Amino acid sequence: MSLQKKIGSVQFELASEDLIRKLSVAEIKDPTTYSDDGYPVVGGLMDPRLGVIDPGIKCKICNGRMSECLGHIGHIELIRPVVHIGYAKEIFRILELTCRKCGKLKFTEDEKKKFKEAVDNNKDLAMKIESEVKKRNEESCRHCGEEPMKIKFVKPYSYYYLVGKEEEYPILITDIEEWLKKIKDEDMEYLRIRVRPENMILRALPVMSILSRPSITLESSTRSEDDLTHKLVDILRINERIKATIDSGAPQIIIEDLWNLLQYHVATYFDNELSGVPPARHRSGRPLKTICQRLKGKEGRFRNNLSGKRVNFSARTVISPDPNIDIDELGVPELIAKEMSVPERANEYNIEILRKYILNGGNYPGASKIVTGDGKSKRILEINKEELAKGLNAGDLVERHIMNGDIVIFNRQPSLHIVSMMCHKVRIMKGRTFRINPAVCAPYNADFDGDEMNMHVCQSEEAVVEEEVLMKINQHIISPRYGGPIIGGRHDHVSGTYLLSNKEKISRETALQITGGIVELPEEKADFTGKEIFSLLLPKDINVAYVNKFNEKIIIEDGKLKEGSIDAESMAGELIMELFNKYGADAAADFINKSTRMAIRVLEIYGLTLGIDSTDMKGDAVQKINNLLDEAENKIAEYIIQKEKGELKPIVGKSLEDALEDYIMIELSKARDKCGKIAASSLVDTTPIIMAKTGARGSLLNVTQMSATVGQQAVRGKRIKRGYIDRTLSSFKRHDFSPSACGFVRSSFKDGISPTEYFFHAMGGRETLVDTAIRTGRSGYLQRRLINSLLDLKVDENRAVRDSGGNIIQFLYGEDGVDVSRKTLLYKKEKDVFEWFS
Numbered sequence: 002m003s004l005q006k007k008i009g010s011v012q013f014e015l016a017s018e019d020l021i022r023k024l025s026v027a028e029i030k031d032p033t034t035y036s037d038d039g040y041p042v043v044g045g046l047m048d049p050r051l052g053v054i055d056p057g058i059k060c061k062i063c064n065g066r067m068s069e070c071l072g073h074i075g076h077i078e079l080i081r082p083v084v085h086i087g088y089a090k091e092i093f094r095i096l097e098l099t100c101r102k103c104g105k106l107k108f109t110e111d112e113k114k115k116f117k118e119a120v121d122n123n124k125d126l127a128m129k130i131e132s133e134v135k136k137r138n139e140e141s142c143r144h145c146g147e148e149p150m151k152i153k154f155v156k157p158y159s160y161y162y163l164v165g166k167e168e169e170y171p172i173l174i175t176d177i178e179e180w181l182k183k184i185k186d187e188d189m190e191y192l193r194i195r196v197r198p199e200n201m202i203l204r205a206l207p208v209m210s211i212l213s214r215p216s217i218t219l220e221s222s223t224r225s226e227d228d229l230t231h232k233l234v235d236i237l238r239i240n241e242r243i244k245a246t247i248d249s250g251a252p253q254i255i256i257e258d259l260w261n262l263l264q265y266h267v268a269t270y271f272d273n274e275l276s277g278v279p280p281a282r283h284r285s286g287r288p289l290k291t292i293c294q295r296l297k298g299k300e301g302r303f304r305n306n307l308s309g310k311r312v313n314f315s316a317r318t319v320i321s322p323d324p325n326i327d328i329d330e331l332g333v334p335e336l337i338a339k340e341m342s343v344p345e346r347a348n349e350y351n352i353e354i355l356r357k358y359i360l361n362g363g364n365y366p367g368a369s370k371i372v373t374g375d376g377k378s379k380r381i382l383e384i385n386k387e388e389l390a391k392g393l394n395a396g397d398l399v400e401r402h403i404m405n406g407d408i409v410i411f412n413r414q415p416s417l418h419i420v421s422m423m424c425h426k427v428r429i430m431k432g433r434t435f436r437i438n439p440a441v442c443a444p445y446n447a448d449f450d451g452d453e454m455n456m457h458v459c460q461s462e463e464a465v466v467e468e469e470v471l472m473k474i475n476q477h478i479i480s481p482r483y484g485g486p487i488i489g490g491r492h493d494h495v496s497g498t499y500l501l502s503n504k505e506k507i508s509r510e511t512a513l514q515i516t517g518g519i520v521e522l523p524e525e526k527a528d529f530t531g532k533e534i535f536s537l538l539l540p541k542d543i544n545v546a547y548v549n550k551f552n553e554k555i556i557i558e559d560g561k562l563k564e565g566s567i568d569a570e571s572m573a574g575e576l577i578m579e580l581f582n583k584y585g586a587d588a589a590a591d592f593i594n595k596s597t598r599m600a601i602r603v604l605e606i607y608g609l610t611l612g613i614d615s616t617d618m619k620g621d622a623v624q625k626i627n628n629l630l631d632e633a634e635n636k637i638a639e640y641i642i643q644k645e646k647g648e649l650k651p652i653v654g655k656s657l658e659d660a661l662e663d664y665i666m667i668e669l670s671k672a673r674d675k676c677g678k679i680a681a682s683s684l685v686d687t688t689p690i691i692m693a694k695t696g697a698r699g700s701l702l703n704v705t706q707m708s709a710t711v712g713q714q715a716v717r718g719k720r721i722k723r724g725y726i727d728r729t730l731s732s733f734k735r736h737d738f739s740p741s742a743c744g745f746v747r748s749s750f751k752d753g754i755s756p757t758e759y760f761f762h763a764m765g766g767r768e769t770l771v772d773t774a775i776r777t778g779r780s781g782y783l784q785r786r787l788i789n790s791l792l793d794l795k796v797d798e799n800r801a802v803r804d805s806g807g808n809i810i811q812f813l814y815g816e817d818g819v820d821v822s823r824k825t826l827l828y829k830k831e832k833d834v835f836e837w838f839s
């Protein structure tokens with residue numbers, strides 16, 4: 002039995018210069034990397050002792066071969082010490098708390114006692130004591146009597162003594178080092194450090210192994226070195242120069258200049274994005290990527306290489322719509338299908354077809370690899386394909402191209418939703434884009450203005466089963482966010498079914514065109530109503546009644562649409578819910594597939610179109626709207642006069658200015674609503690109204706803005722007041738509060754808007770643009786934080802949510818155990834549910 006030990010805690014320390022020298026396998030002195038004959042220079046930055054990166058060579062230090070030797074560190078002896086950039090601020094804090102002559106604490110005994118008590122359990126108090134000690138700078142040292150000096154820290158790594166008001170003297174790093182060395186071990190706890198502070202000053206600089214900064218040989222056989230190597234070359238060069246300068250007896254000031262340069266290079270070796278100094282650059286002008294830049298941020302080691310990785314069996318391209326494929330299908334270009342593979346095990350039923358794939362090789366449908374029963378894998382090539390096909394046995398695995406019916410996961414970023422990743426069935430198609438049914442745009446939040454999406458191919462039977470159960474599109478018709486349908490007929494699908502359900506008489510010929518290949522028409526009938534044709538899509542025994550967007554009653558009795566016109570409430574609402582809950586996910590999906598296809602046929606036959614003349618109004622509507630707006634403007638002018646005279650009726654809790662603003666806004670929005678009503682009732686062409694009311698596209702506000710008036714533009718929820726002194730634009734007089742001077746766009750989009758109106762509209766429009774940009778950034782960050790904090794939670798077998806330590810987070814998932822996307826099922830069986838819980 003082996004002895005088991007549990008690690009109680011891990012503590013990190015700062016390496017001292019002696020430790021660095023002890024760990025180092027080579028002192029690096031030579032700034033040249035390779036000699037003229039191409040071998041690495043011993044004592045240079047590519048010293049072979051630092052690790053093995055060539056196959057066939059053994060490491061002199063650990064005797065390991067290429068992938069066995071993990072590399073070893075070397076070190077550079079710095080001629081003059083420099084500040085470790087990660088501790089520059091910490092050093093400043095320590096200097097402020099100690100005496101510069103004897104290194105003893107500035108704390109009084111009383112403060113020490115209080116601080117010790119507070120440091121572990123009352124951080125705020127401890128920090129307060131500390132800042133009081135720092136502030137008390139006038140007193141001389143109570144241990145050695147030394148007069149104190151005020152210290153100034155200049156980012157990123159300079160320290161000064163302040164003398165008098167304006168004079169400053171730089172403090173040499175060697176002096177700081179001496180100072181820190183004087184600090185006693187027992188005083189360290191009052192300084193809140195666990196490591197010797199002089200280790201924050203570097204005299205020996207560790208040099209990373211060459212495994213972490215390998216050189217790349219380009220095609221032209223020229224060598225290109227890693228950024229870190231470049232940086233180390235700079236450090237070595239400046240180090241040599243300082244040495245030479247000291248040896249030549251140059252004046253102190255020149256040495257100090259070079260010393261500062263060494264500090265700069267060592268600091269940027271750690272972090273090349275320091276504020277206060279320019280980043281070190283490559284010859285080409287590109288900033289160097291040094292240690293911090295390798296680790297930090299989205300493209301750094303943590304977020305790019307550890308939290309997420311590149312994957313195989315995935316593809317990405319632009320998406321485009323295809324209403325003729327099912328919602329659970331995905332059109333995959335042949336080009337992609339040829340690159341993706343699925344392992345299929347040969348058996349007596351599929352062996353012949355698999356042989357055919359092997360013979361096809363790289364041609365579609367082909368295969369790329371064979372794994373035989375004894376675990377040997379062979380690539381299928383032009384020269385060996387016939388031999389491999391002949392030698393194929395039952396039990397061998399063939400990695401064949403993906404084909405119709407294979408299961409894949411489809412995804413669109415940002416994947417904020419469970420329904421951002423769903424499982425589709427492959428359907429190979431011509432072209433270069435992924436094709437999806439437009440009814441599944443909503444869950445992915447996709448459109449076709451250039452959106453790209455990702456496909457992941459399942460690699461095992463287990464994965465296929467899991468995906469089909471958990472991720473299938475049909476199972477996600479109901480949104481887990483609000484419990485209503487998120488997949489359904491939208492836009493043209495709604496217009497189409499609306500037209501259909503309102504058609505009084507459809508000849509058999511036309512009916513065949515609408516239903517052909519979708520549903521079968523009853524033999525005996527010659528003429529149909531639209532409702533009859535729509536009813537063909539419904540299950541024979543369905544009974545529902547609900548209210549549509551027009552507030553009309555929709556009655557479906559025994560699978561027949563009796564009353565009401567079909568709109569978005571049916572195509573992506575109540576009807577889908579009823580189908581999903583009563584007849585199952587596949588029935589709902591089937592209805593969506595068929596009804597949307599039919600809707601498009603209806604539109605092809607009857608048409609629904611909208612043009613510039615669809616915004617024309619009949620009769621005296623234009624005059625009425627003008628009068629209404631005049632009236633409103635007059636009333637507002639009256640309010641303004643009242644306010645100037647001080648006769649305006651005040652509003653409780655508001656200043657007179659704000660009250661006036663309120664009155665104006667109320668008046669203007671009232672006017673716009675009235676204008677909208679007039680416009681909606683007097684349009685010559687009702688298409689825009691139908692589209693808005695059925696929920697197909699647009700709203701009555703859009704109609705109003707097109708035909709009547711665009712209305713008040715707002716920035717930060719208020720009328721526009723900013724711009725020039727006491728006015729918004731130079732086109733107006735000062736102190737003009739009238740609607741037109743504060744962002745009211747009186748014209749309609751069709752009439753065209755005036756230059757000042759255009760300007761105001763652009764201001765309002767810009768605000769929404771900026772808002773969306775900021776919102777996406779913020780939600781991305783929020784998502785990241787949520788993922789990091791929730792990633793180890795899971796629902797256990799008792800339906801409680803636990804973290805990785807087994808601690809209960811919720812006794813019941815979501816505190817009620819309800820899956821929102823299935824909640825209507827629960828409510829219908831409310832009684833059972835309560836019995837189940839009790």
Ligand SMILES: [Mg+2]
Pocket residue numbers: 447448449450451452
């Ligand atoms: Mg888009």
Ligand SMILES: [Zn+2]
Pocket residue numbers: 052053060061062063064065070071072073
């Ligand atoms: Zn080694």
Ligand SMILES: [Zn+2]
Pocket residue numbers: 100101102103104105142143144145146147
């Ligand atoms: Zn002292």
